[in-house]
Amino acid sequence: MTGLLPEDIETGERIRLGETHLTRDLIVGFAAKFDPQPFHLDEEAGRNSLFKGLAASGWQLCALWMGHYVRWREGIIQSYPDPEGVRARLGPSPGQRNIRWMKPALMGDTLAFYATRTAVEDWKKPGWALTTVLSEIVNQRGETACSFEGLGLVRKRQDP
């Protein structure tokens, strides 16, 4: 089975992380704090916009993906014999590339979240690897609403 440490990652496997149903409260709750544009706050404004409905902020889609990914990783960590040791080996992300919002994500949509680790390479800091993850968010009609390529640091397996 594919794992979290650089040595255990099988690239190319598309992992289904989970799904989220977009309610009005979820969309408006995020938008009121972080992206208060009319088409993210108000149904009528959304209908009159390019999105043709109350649309989730693109940043909320990215953040929802992250939540699914972290919870999926936590699930795998629980299956390792040394949970604390493995958890300590996960690092931050230097950035993301090619964030594309291809379709609006509208109130009532149910989104599925996917991750495909596409590359694992050495990082400039010894003991760390840089992983590349293709993130995809797909609606209930099978259309990709959003995708991006994330970079993440992962600690290599350490000698006991």
Next chain:
Amino acid sequence: MADLLHWEDFEVGQVFDYGSYTVTEEEIVAFAEEYDPQRFHLDDAYARTTILGGICASGWHSAGIWMRLFSDGYANRAASLGSPGVDEIRWFKPVRPGDVLTGRSEILARRASNSRPDLGLNTMKHQLLNAAGEVVMEMHSTQMLRRRTALATGGERV
């Protein structure tokens, strides 16, 4: 809605500075619990033992804070129609409790929409800066804006 800025009102090289946002530990933890529950975003004592050296905001939280500043300072003052995407976003420095963040954007390029005569696009570089003037996050994105005059009726072509 009287005086919204339209695509024709912008020019390449324009720089906008906007907003101020004070980050709290409570907010960092609340965002992380919902959207990025990695332990270094939730637990300062633990985070001090990691490569990050202390609790810091999720990168997606930083992006949300930037978006809030950009919405208030730019997007909601313009006939903004959203964005099809971001070419690259980079997180250079951790965002910590107590940080006071501001936004800065520069217009790098402008072009008319190929498919919609009433739309124009701006390519922009955006930065999120801390009080020391350090860039904590930077990205390049495309913004869609309504044109004051549609191309077919004699609008400016770029």
